[in-house]
Amino acid sequence: MEKTPDNAFVESVVRKGYEHGFVTNVESDAFPQGISEDVVRAISARKAEPEWLLDWRLKAFRTWQKMAEPAWAKVGYPTIDYDAIYYYAAPKGPAPKSLDEVDPELLATFEKLGVPLHERAALAGVAVDAVFDSVSVGTTFKDRLAEAGVIFCSFSEAVHNHPDLVRKYLGSVVPRGDNYFAALNSAVFSDGSFVFIPEGTRCPMELSTYFRINAKNSGQFERTLIIAERGSHVSYLEGCTAPQRDENQLHAAVVELVAHEDAEIKYSTVQNWYPGDEQGKGGIYNFVTKRGKCAGARSKISWTQVETGSSITWKYPSCVLIGDDSVGEFYSIALTRNYQQADTGTKMVHIGKRTRSTIISKGISAGHGQNTYRGLVEIHAGADGARNYSECDSLLIGSQCGAHTFPYITCGNDSAQIEHEATTSKISEDQLFYCRQRGLSEEDAVSLIVTGFCKEVLRELPMEFAVEANKLLAVSLEGTVG
C-alpha cells in the first residue's frame, strides 16, 4: 500500500514533541550544588523555620546518609550524583506578599501553561497554589476559602501560621525515614502545599497545585500535606511540567493525606514532566512517595493519576485503611513512549474491619516505553470482612515496548475477599483499519481506542480536568504509530 503521506504526517507530529519545554528567564537565587548538613541548615534558615523543624530535617538527613538507593524497581538509569544537584533554587528578590507583587515574568509563565493566577482569569471554581522551582509564588482564592474555614497555602506559610497542625501531622503518614527518596525529601524539602478542611466542611472549590521546575540542574523537593477533619470533603488536583533539557532532573516529592471519621479526600494528578526526547535524552526522574491514612471510621481516600511525563516514574500512591469501613481507591493511567519507564502502582493496607479497596490500573506502552504495574494488597489479621478488587490492564502500541505486572498479596484474615484481574492487549491492525475506513485519521483512531481503554479511570477525574487529561493523552500519543 501507499504509505508516503502517513509517514510524512507522523514525522511532523513527532517533531512537534513536548509543549511545555520553554524556559523562563528569571534570575535564580540558588544554593551551591551538593548536599550536606550545611545545605539542610541553610534551607531551614532561609525559610526562618523553628528549631524543631530544623531538627526534624537533620534527623532525616542523617537517616538518608545511611540508606541505599532502592534497586528493586524495574527501571534502569545511570547513577545519580546527589552532589551535582542544586537543592534550593528560587526566583531572586524578596518573597511576594500577595499575587500583585509576583514577578510578571512568573505570572506570564503560569499563564502560558494554562494556569492563570489572576483570579479574574482563573478557572472558575478552582483555587491554585503555584510552585516554581523551590518556592510557592502565589495562591489564588485564599480569602474565599478562608470564609469557609479552609486553609490552603504554601507549606512554608503553614509552618509559620499553623505550626501546631504542621508539627502534629508532618511525617505522620510518611515517616521521615520511610524510604530513600522520602528521607531525602524530608531533609531538603523547600515548599509545597498545605490544606486543612475543618470538621463538617465541604470545600467550596477544587484545590489545585501546579508544580513547575525551571532552573537548570535543580531538583524539586516539595511536600504536600492535606488534613480532612471529621465529616469533611475535599477534591485536590496537582499538575506538573518542566522545560526541555538534555540533563535529567530529580523530582522527589512527598504527599501525606489524613482523613478523619467520615471524611473524604479525592486526590488527582495529571503528571506531565518533561519526558526526555525521542532518543531518551533528558527528562525528569519522578521519584515520589504518596500515602494517605484513612484514620477514622467510614473515611475514604481516592487517588486518580494520569502519568504521561517523566523519563522515569517511581510512585505508588497508597492507602492505609485503619478506620473500620474505610475505603481506599486507586485509579491510574500510565503512558510511556520513546524511552520512558514507569514503575507505578499502589499499596492498600487493610487494618480496620470491613475496609474496602479498589485498584484500576491502565498501562499504555508505545515506542520503547516500559510500563510496570507494582501493587500490594495487605490484609491484616484484624481486618474482618475486608475486600479488594484489582484490575490491571496493559495496552501495547508497536512491538518494541513492554508491559509488566507485579501484584503482591498478603492475607492474614480468612474472611477477606480479594479479586485480581489482569489483561494485556495490543491495538490491533483491525481496530485501526476499521476506524480509518470510517474516516478517522490514524492519530485520531489511536487516541479514540486509547481513550476507550482508559474510560474507567478518566471518568474518575473532576470534570474540569477530564477534558485536559483527554487532550494530554492525545498529544502524548501523537507519533506513536506509523
Added chain:
Amino acid sequence: MIEIKNLHVRTEGGAEILKGLDLSIPAGQVHAIMGPNGSGKSTLSYVLAGRDGYEVTAGSVLFKGQDLLAMAPEERAHAGIFLGLQYPVEIPGVSNAYFLRTAVNAVRVARGLPALDAVAFMAEMRRAAKVVELSTEMLKRDVNVGFSGGEKKRNEILQLGLLDPEFAILDETDSGLDIDALSVVARGINAHRGPGRSFLVITHYQRLLDHVRPDVVHVLQGGRIVKTGGPELALELEARGYGWVTEGA
C-alpha cells in the same frame, strides 16, 4: 463510478491473489461478486478500502476519475468509499454513538460540510437506526462489544446510512445471519440504493441476492473475473456450483 483495470495484488511478501482483475461499476448499479473460498473476494474489498498488508504490483483503480490507490484509507472514506466488514471490529470503552458521531463529523468536515452538534446528530442517528431496527440501547453500548452476529451487521448498515458513501462494498454481509436478520439487513441495503450510489456486494450464496437484486453478477475465481451476467447467473451458480464456470470457459 469505479474503474478497475488489470489489478494484480499480492500479500506483503506472499503469494499473488488478484491476477489481472477488471471490473467497472457505473453509478447507481448494484454488482454482486460471487466466488469460492480463496478466490480473492475479501482481498479485493481490502485493497479498494486501502488496508495495509497488500501490495499492488500492477493495474489501476479509478474512483470518479481519481487514483484511489494513492489515497490513505481515511481519504478514501472521505471521498465516498465504504466497506462493510465481514467481521466488524470491537472497540471497548467507546460508545457506539460516540464512535458514529466522530466518524460522521470526520467525514463531513473533510467533505466541506459543517460538523453536526450532539442534538442534530442524535436525530440523524435515530432515523438511521430505525431503518435497520437497532434500538437506542444498542447505540449506547460499546462499539460491537457483546453484539450478536446480526446486530454487528445491522450496525454496519447503520454506518453505511450515516456516512452517505457513493460506493459501498459489502463483504459477506450475509454470513452468519439467520433468515430474519438477513431480511432486515437486506431491507437496509435496499433503502440506501439510489441513482447516486453504487454497490459491490460480495457473497458466497444466492440467498442475499433473493432480497437485494443485483444489476450484474460476476464470478471471481483464481484472482480474475471469469464470468459476468445478469441476476440469473447467481441462480445458475447456486444450482451447478463454481466448477461449472471453469468447465464452460
